[in-house]
Amino acid sequence: MTGVDVLVIGAGPAGLAAARAARTAGARVVLLDASDVLGGQYWRHPLTGARDADVRALQHQWPRFVALRAALTDDPDCEVVTGAQVWAVDRRDDAPPVVHVLTGPADGGDRPRRVLAPRAVVLATGAHERTLPFPGWDLPGVHTAGAAQAMAKGEHLAVGGRVLVAGTGPFLLPVAAGLLHVGATVVGVVEAGSLRRMARGWLAPPYRTRPAVLAAKSAELGGYVRALAAARVPYRTGAAVLAAHGDSRVTSVTVSAIDEDWTPRPGTGRRVAVDAVCVSHAFVPRTEIAVSAGCALTADGSVRVDATQRTSVPGVYAAGEITGIGGADLALAEGEVAGRAAAGRATAGGNVAGGDGGAAEVRRLRNFADRMHRAHGIRPGWRSWVEDDTVVCRCEEVTAGRVRAAQAATGTRGLRSLKLSSRAGLGICQGRVCGRNLEELLPEVPLDAGRTANRPIVVPVRLGEIATPLAPPPATPPDPPVAPSVEREASP
Amino acid sequence: MEGAQVVVVGAGIVGAAVARTLAATGFRVTVLDRGASAGGTSSGGEGNLLVSDKAPGPELDLAVLSGRRWRELAAELPAELGPDFPDVEFEAKGGLVVATTGAGADALRAFAGRQRGAGVDARELTAAEAAALEPDLTPRVTAAVLYPEDAQIQPAVATEALLASARRHGARVRQGVTVLGGVVSRGRIVGVRTSAGHLGAEHVVVAAGPWSAGVADRFGVRLPVLPRRGTVLVTTRMPHRIRHKVYDADYVGAVESAAAALQTSSVVESTAAGTVLIGSSRERRGFDERIEAAVVGELAAKAMVLFPFLADVPVMRAYGGFRPYVPDHLPVIGPDPRLPGLWHATGHEGAGIGLATGTAELIGALMAGTEPAIPAAPFAVTRASLEEVTTG
Numbered sequence: 099m100t101g102v103d104v105l106v107i108g109a110g111p112a113g114l115a116a117a118r119a120a121r122t123a124g125a126r127v128v129l130l131d132a133s134d135v136l137g138g139q140y141w142r143h144p145l146t147g148a149r150d151a152d153v154r155a156l157q158h159q160w161p162r163f164v165a166l167r168a169a170l171t172d173d174p175d176c177e178v179v180t181g182a183q184v185w186a187v188d189r190r191d192d193a194p195p196v197v198h199v200l201t202g203p204a205d206g207g208d209r210p211r212r213v214l215a216p217r218a219v220v221l222a223t224g225a226h227e228r229t230l231p232f233p234g235w236d237l238p239g240v241h242t243a244g245a246a247q248a249m250a251k252g253e254h255l256a257v258g259g260r261v262l263v264a265g266t267g268p269f270l271l272p273v274a275a276g277l278l279h280v281g282a283t284v285v286g287v288v289e290a291g292s293l294r295r296m297a298r299g300w301l302a303p304p305y306r307t308r309p310a311v312l313a314a315k316s317a318e319l320g321g322y323v324r325a326l327a328a329a330r331v332p333y334r335t336g337a338a339v340l341a342a343h344g345d346s347r348v349t350s351v352t353v354s355a356i357d358e359d360w361t362p363r364p365g366t367g368r369r370v371a372v373d374a375v376c377v378s379h380a381f382v383p384r385t386e387i388a389v390s391a392g393c394a395l396t397a398d399g400s401v402r403v404d405a406t407q408r409t410s411v412p413g414v415y416a417a418g419e420i421t422g423i424g425g426a427d428l429a430l431a432e433g434e435v436a437g438r439a440a441a442g443r444a445t446a447g448g449n450v451a452g453g454d455g456g457a458a459e460v461r462r463l464r465n466f467a468d469r470m471h472r473a474h475g476i477r478p479g480w481r482s483w484v485e486d487d488t489v490v491c492r493c494e495e496v497t498a499g500r501v502r503a504a505q506a507a508t509g510t511r512g513l514r515s516l517k518l519s520s521r522a523g524l525g526i527c528q529g530r531v532c533g534r535n536l537e538e539l540l541p542e543v544p545l546d547a548g549r550t551a552n553r554p555i556v557v558p559v560r561l562g563e564i565a566t567p568l569a570p571p572p573a574t575p576p577d578p579p580v581a582p583s584v585e586r587e588a589s590p
Numbered sequence: 591m592e593g594a595q596v597v598v599v600g601a602g603i604v605g606a607a608v609a610r611t612l613a614a615t616g617f618r619v620t621v622l623d624r625g626a627s628a629g630g631t632s633s634g635g636e637g638n639l640l641v642s643d644k645a646p647g648p649e650l651d652l653a654v655l656s657g658r659r660w661r662e663l664a665a666e667l668p669a670e671l672g673p674d675f676p677d678v679e680f681e682a683k684g685g686l687v688v689a690t691t692g693a694g695a696d697a698l699r700a701f702a703g704r705q706r707g708a709g710v711d712a713r714e715l716t717a718a719e720a721a722a723l724e725p726d727l728t729p730r731v732t733a734a735v736l737y738p739e740d741a742q743i744q745p746a747v748a749t750e751a752l753l754a755s756a757r758r759h760g761a762r763v764r765q766g767v768t769v770l771g772g773v774v775s776r777g778r779i780v781g782v783r784t785s786a787g788h789l790g791a792e793h794v795v796v797a798a799g800p801w802s803a804g805v806a807d808r809f810g811v812r813l814p815v816l817p818r819r820g821t822v823l824v825t826t827r828m829p830h831r832i833r834h835k836v837y838d839a840d841y842v843g844a845v846e847s848a849a850a851a852l853q854t855s856s857v858v859e860s861t862a863a864g865t866v867l868i869g870s871s872r873e874r875r876g877f878d879e880r881i882e883a884a885v886v887g888e889l890a891a892k893a894m895v896l897f898p899f900l901a902d903v904p905v906m907r908a909y910g911g912f913r914p915y916v917p918d919h920l921p922v923i924g925p926d927p928r929l930p931g932l933w934h935a936t937g938h939e940g941a942g943i944g945l946a947t948g949t950a951e952l953i954g955a956l957m958a959g960t961e962p963a964i965p966a967a968p969f970a971v972t973r974a975s976l977e978e979v980t981t982g
Contacts, residue, residue, distance in 0.1 A: 185883075186881075186882075186883040186886065187883075188880070188882045188883055188884075189880045196883075198883045213883075390880075390881075392880070494863075503674055504676050507671070507674055507675045507676065507750075507754065508627070508675075508676070508747075508750035508753070508754060509627070509750075509753070509754070509757070509763065510626055510627045510628065510750060510765070511626045511627070511765045511766060512625065512626025512627055512628065512629040512765070513626075514626070514628070514629055514633050514746070515626060515627055515628040515629060515633060515746045515749070515750060518628070518633055518744065518746035518747060519676040519744075519746060519747045519750055520676065521863060524863070524865075525827075526826055526827075526906055528906060528907060544626065545625050545626040545629070545765060545766050546625060546626055546629055553907065554880075554881035554886075554907075554908045554909075554910075555823075555886070555905060555906065555907060555908045558826060558904035558905065558906040559904060559905060560901065560902055560903065560904050560905075561823075561825070561868075561890040561893065561894060561900050561901055561902075561903055561904075561905055562890075562894065562900075562901030562902060564883070564886060564887050564890055564905075565887055565890040565891040565894055565901065566887060566891060
């Protein structure tokens with residue numbers, strides 16, 4: 099392959115749909131994913147031999163994945179590269195960024211490098227989980243719900259024998275169902291959202307959600323609800339895990355009723371014996387590459403896109419969870435729109451058909467996602483769960499007390515200064531886990547809020563792997579040449 | 591003049607040091623910053639307190655004075671602020687400058703000789719002595735000079751500590767307040783206009799680092815301070831294997847150069863937390879924040895020349911900052927005769943952390959009308975080498 103029309107980063111539902119749509123429109127495509135298999139977190143599965151029974155129990159819309167995968171991997175004009183880690187991007191003026199990639203196993207010594215200068219880029223990098231801190235959340239046996247789900251889907255293993263699933267959002271249901279399938283006893287699902295909030299979010303007017311969308315969603319969730327009911331798993335709303343207990347690992351948790359703002363109701367706490375607990379409170383868009391590429395974000399930290407999934411950077415499109423958490427159906431719809439639009443730019447029209455190209459479907463699903471956020475969004479009362487000795491930054495083992503004391507001692511209103519004086523957020527995760535929590539724990543909004551999203555080195559890479567400067571390949575017309583694209587200030 | 595109102599523009603290391611000195615002298619000080627404290631250049635570098643990279647002359651004099659003050663402060667600030675205040679991580683670890691080529695060795699020895707003539711402790715080491723100090727250093731050393739006076743401090747915490755101390759002496763620190771311009775009466779400053787209203791002031795000290803030219807412009811004066819971009823890499827934590835600040839001898843040339851295009855030279859050191867900091871690049875291209883893979887790759891390659899083991903160490907972060915660059919490579923410190931009441935304490939390029947304390951002492955003496963410890967004239971905004979850029 100000599101030139102790349104459309105580079106798609108991320109092969110979850112959004113990236114797969116984007117790559118397929120771009121190919122359909124006639125563009126030559128490169129699809130990258132850091133994982134060894136396609137499908138992203140949503141369609142996570144073992145490298146070899148997914149069993150039918152497991153697929154039925156653990157996967158949703160599997161035939162759609164199989165069809166997308168086959169269409170792309172059998173296509174000579176679509177190069178699919180798994181184990182491909184984007185580690186940096188270089189912004190260009192009026193063109194999509196140059197993308198720097200390492201391929202192969204991360205622990206495999208010198209990984210081959212590639213530098214791509216595509217005509218258009220679709221970012222489909224998904225989201226990671228946000229877990230709120232509470233006393234004991236750093237004990238062994240406390241997992242993110244996503245990690246438990248990944249183990250169930252990817253290795254068919256359960257994180258424990260007696261497991262409680264807690265947090266908020268529809269995601270708790272498939273996690274609990276997945277745990278049941280791989281043999282765990284699920285002692286309960288604890289949803290922080292109150293029934294009233296959930297009813298307001300799901301059902302309140304203006305009732306613009308198409309009945310078909312609600313019905314499809316209900317069918318998917320209904321399947322999980324039936325699985326939980328069959329196993330007699332209690333489902334509780336308006337409650338949260340406020341503490342995990344145990345010496346070397348978790349042996350019990352305290353579950354308490356909470357009010358609409360997630361402030362605990364005094365005297366309602368009770369202990370539940372478990373050997374594992376899975377928590378999930380929200381998802382955070384993975385915007386490292388988008389931020390490095392210069393894409394503008396919305397107030398909530400998602401990548402801002404227009405009706406054709408275009409970002410603020412010419413030639414860069416975004417789809418799926420990085421544009422706002424909305425689930426796989428929305429990701430598939432956005433990916434299709436983004437792939438067509440990117441192909442249209444890259445091939446100066448190409449075979450892009452008329453019509454609205456799925457934008458209306460995106461709007462309908464986005465409306466549904468907005469309802470979910472109203473029903474399940476994090477509420478400020480969580481801050482009262484955090485004790486002074488609760489660890490908030492696990493990489494550097496920084497407690498909430500240390501962060502609060504550093505803020506009080508220095509009086510800074512800057513997150514950057516506070517990180518450096520408390521060491522919170524400076525560890526290997528670079529604030530991916532704790533960044534939002536830190537910001538919200540402060541008495542007032544930091545003056546440099548949002549800067550934790552700026553991570554020019556996308557993932558840790560060995561110095562030896564990136565050391566020799568590589569000249570970027572010549573860009574293919576009609577792009578401007580790569581090398582002189584950064585304007586250096588003239589000497590005075 | 592004591593008891594007079596002073597507004598310091600900029601809550602970085604220089605503004606913090608100036609505010610502390612002036613407040614302790616009896617001035618009524620307000621520090622204003624459009625952003626947060628320690629949010630700009632002061633939290634974008636390694637925290638260098640260096641004499642090793644300075645040729646004999648006024649900047650070296652200022653560095654020696656500043657180094658003395660930093661050593662005193664490293665003891666005074668924790669005593670004053672108490673055990674709950676975050677640690678400023680002062681380490682008198684010394685600097686080790688090494689050359690790996692024949693030409694580099696000659697240049698390094700000549701430079702160190704001139705420094706010794708000016709009273710700097712610069713000890714030439716054999717390759718074996720260098721290897722004993724830094725066991726993981728490359729065996730390709732052609733010359734090595736140890737500078738025991740070089741030290742390191744956590745620059746953001748040091749800034750906060752100076753601000754906290756200034757507050758204890760009565761200073762006010764207001765973050766998120768932008769200075770819009772001066773209020774001038776009968777040809778001299780009587781106050782400042784800010785985004786939070788009017789503030790009376792007999793003196794205004796511009797300590798806004800690379801943004802100082804923009805601030806000075808709001809007072810109607812030209813100040814030749816330009817941003818010079820730098821990038822630092824941070825590795826993951828690991829057991830300490832690098833004991834000094836270690837530079838390749840190219841560093842001195844890069845510091846003294848005026849070129850706009852990218853230059854890199856290696857500066858490698860461990861932090862108290864166990865990460866390794868790798869600098870430093872110099873590039874003038876305005877306030878362009880993007881970090882490019884080529885810069886990162888060049889920094890990595892040069893660091894590996896000094897410490898080959900770094901090839902297997904993961905880098906987890908790159909951050910950029912802007913140094914306040916002045917064409918003749920000297921900071922601008924002192925009153926501005928073009929607008930009585932206006933002062934400058936800026937233009938320290940990459941040495942602002944190290945030079946902040948001496949700068950504060952100069953400003954303090956000049957404002958109080960006493961004799962400074964070193965001559966202030968070389969730093970005056972009216973100096974001949976800046977004439978072309980401050981007039982016209």
